[in-house]
Amino acid sequence: MSEATPAPAAPRLGHRRVLAIALPIVLANATVPILGAVDTGVVGQLGQAAPIGAVGIGAIILSAIYWIFGFLRMGTTGLTAQAWGARDHAEVDAMLSRALMIGGAVGVAMILLQVPLFAGAFRISPASPEVEGMARQYMAIRVWSAPAAVALYGITGWLIAQERTRAVLAIQLWMNGINIALDLWFVLGLDWGVQGVAVATFLAEWSGAGLGLWLCRGAFRGGAWCDWTRILDRARLRRMAGVNGDILIRSLLLQAIFVSFLFLGADFGDVPLAANQILLQFLEITAYALDGFAFAAEALVGQAMGARARGTLRRAALMTGFWGLVCVIALSAIFAVFGHAIIDTMTTALPVREEARIYLPYMIVAPLIGMASWMLDGIFIGATRTADMRNMMLISALIYGAAVAVLVPALGNHGLWIALLISFVARAVTLGLRYPALEAQASAPVRG
Numbered sequence: 001m002s003e004a005t006p007a008p009a010a011p012r013l014g015h016r017r018v019l020a021i022a023l024p025i026v027l028a029n030a031t032v033p034i035l036g037a038v039d040t041g042v043v044g045q046l047g048q049a050a051p052i053g054a055v056g057i058g059a060i061i062l063s064a065i066y067w068i069f070g071f072l073r074m075g076t077t078g079l080t081a082q083a084w085g086a087r088d089h090a091e092v093d094a095m096l097s098r099a100l101m102i103g104g105a106v107g108v109a110m111i112l113l114q115v116p117l118f119a120g121a122f123r124i125s126p127a128s129p130e131v132e133g134m135a136r137q138y139m140a141i142r143v144w145s146a147p148a149a150v151a152l153y154g155i156t157g158w159l160i161a162q163e164r165t166r167a168v169l170a171i172q173l174w175m176n177g178i179n180i181a182l183d184l185w186f187v188l189g190l191d192w193g194v195q196g197v198a199v200a201t202f203l204a205e206w207s208g209a210g211l212g213l214w215l216c217r218g219a220f221r222g223g224a225w226c227d228w229t230r231i232l233d234r235a236r237l238r239r240m241a242g243v244n245g246d247i248l249i250r251s252l253l254l255q256a257i258f259v260s261f262l263f264l265g266a267d268f269g270d271v272p273l274a275a276n277q278i279l280l281q282f283l284e285i286t287a288y289a290l291d292g293f294a295f296a297a298e299a300l301v302g303q304a305m306g307a308r309a310r311g312t313l314r315r316a317a318l319m320t321g322f323w324g325l326v327c328v329i330a331l332s333a334i335f336a337v338f339g340h341a342i343i344d345t346m347t348t349a350l351p352v353r354e355e356a357r358i359y360l361p362y363m364i365v366a367p368l369i370g371m372a373s374w375m376l377d378g379i380f381i382g383a384t385r386t387a388d389m390r391n392m393m394l395i396s397a398l399i400y401g402a403a404v405a406v407l408v409p410a411l412g413n414h415g416l417w418i419a420l421l422i423s424f425v426a427r428a429v430t431l432g433l434r435y436p437a438l439e440a441q442a443s444a445p446v447r448g
Contacts, residue, residue: 005229007139013300013312017163018319020293025160026167029288035176039197042187051194053127054134057200061121061135062142067255069106071152072099074298076157078384079240081302084162084331090224091236092162096216098240099154108146114143141198148209155212160295162262167215169253221391225273229357242374246386250393257400257423264408264416275355278346282339286331290371293324294378301382303319310443311401313385317379322373328367336364362417369421372428380431383438405446 039059043051076099083091109119118139122132152171159167179200186196219225230236258280265276300316335342343356380389400423407415 013315013319015319015323018291018293018296018300018323021160021163021165021296022320022323024165024293025292026289028165028169028172029291031172031176032288035179036241037265038183039201043194043197043443045188046193050128050130051129052133054138054194055172055197057127057131058138058142058194061118062139063123065110065117066146066149068248069103070153071244071251071391072102072106072150073153073157073160073241074247074381075244075384075386076154077161077295077298078302078381078386079243080158080161081299081382082306082384085215085303085306088306090222090227093219093222093224094227094230094236096154096158096219097231098237099158100151101231103154104147106150107145110146110150110300111143114140121289134142137315138198141195142201145202145205147265148205152205152212155209155216158216159212163299164215165292165295167212170215171208171212174211175204178207179204197198243384244388246390247381250386250390253390253393253397257397257420261416261420264404265413268413271351271355274347274349274352275359275418276413278343278352278356279359279363280340281346282335283366286328286367286370287374288333289327290324290367290374293320293327294374296320296323297378298382304381304382305442308442308444309437313383313439314444317375317381320378321372321375324371327372331367332364335360335413337369339363359413359417362421366421366424370424371408373424373431376428376431376435379435380438383441385434385438385441388431388434388438392427392434395430396426399423 040052041054043055044190066416076095080092080095083095118136122135124313126132127135156168156171159165182200182203186192186200190196192199224230262276262280266273297316297320300320301313304310304313304316339360342359343353343360347353347356377389378384386410400419403422404416405417407419409415411418
C-alpha cells in the first residue's frame, strides 16, 4: 500500500468539466504576448534600437532552445494522466520526481554548455556587434534559470494531467506579474537596461518554479516521490524516454515545416516575407486558443486510457473536439470580420498591408482546416501513442514537401500557403486513420 497523492472521485465527463480544464489554459496563454510587449516596451524607453534588438534576439534564442524540451510537458501529461486514471497514485507522484530530475539535468547542461550553444545560435542568426554584445549579456544572466524554466514544463504537465489547470494559470499569472513589476523597477527605476530585463526574468522563472512546487506539495506528503527504486525503474524510464523521444522527433518535423515555410517565403521578396510573418501570427493566436481544449483532451483521454475505459475515452475525444470546433468557428469569424484591422495594427507599411490582405482568406479557413490536427495531437499525447504521432508527422512532412515542389513553382506564394494547409489536412487524416487502434488499446488488457 503506497502513501501518495489521493485522487478524488472524478466528476461526470460533461461540458462543464471540459471547460474547467480548458479555459484557464486559454487565459494563461493570453498573458504570454503581454509579457513580450512589456519586455519590448521598457527597453524601448531607453531611446535606442540596439537594446530592443538584443532583448528580442536573446529571448528568441533561449525560447527556441527551451522549445526543444517541450516534450517534457507533453510526455509528463500523458504518462501522469494514465497513472491517475489507473489510480496508481504512487506512480503519479514518482512521475513528478522524474520530470523534475530531467528538467533539472537539462537546465544544468544548458548552463555548462552555454558558450557553444550561444555561439552556434549567433552563427545561424548573426546580429550587429552592439546587438550581439547586449544579447550575450542578457542570455548569460537568463541561462541560470534554465533548470527552473525546463522543470516548469514537467510541473505544468503533471498538473494538467490531474485537471489542475487553475494552478497552471496561477503560476503563469504569478510569473508574468513578477516579471512585469521587476521589468519596470530594474529598467525604468534602477536603469539596469537589458541586464535588468534578464534579471527580472531570471527571478520570475525561479519564483514560478517555487510556486509550482508548492502547488504540487501533496505529492511530497507520501513516500513515492523519493522512492528511487520506482523512480529509476528501467522499464518506466525506458517508456518515458520512448514517449519523449517520439514527441521530440514529431516536434522537430513540425518545426521544420514552419521554418521551411519562412525560408521559402523569403524567395518571393521582402514584402511577401513580411506579409507571411504577420499572417503566421493568426496561426499563433489559433494555437494558443486551441491549446486549452487540446490540453483537456490530453488529460481526459490519458485518464480514460489508464482506466481502460474505451467509452469514456471516446466521449472525451468527442467533447473536447466539439469545443475545439466552437473555438475555431469563432476565430474564423473574427478573422473574417476584423482581419484587415488586425493586419493594420501589426504594420504601418502599406505594401505589406496590401500583400497580407491578399493571403488573408487562407487565415480565415486555416483554423477550420487545422482544428482536427491540433485536437488529434492532444488525443494521441494523452494516450501516449507517440510512435503514431512521430510516424504520421513524417508522412505529413513528406506530403508537404511534395505539395511545395508542385504548387510553389506554379502558384508562387499562394502555392506555399496551400501547401501549408495541405500539411494540416495530412496530419489530421493520417492520425485519424490510426484512431481506431488507439481506441482498441483502451479496451485491451494491461500487460504485466
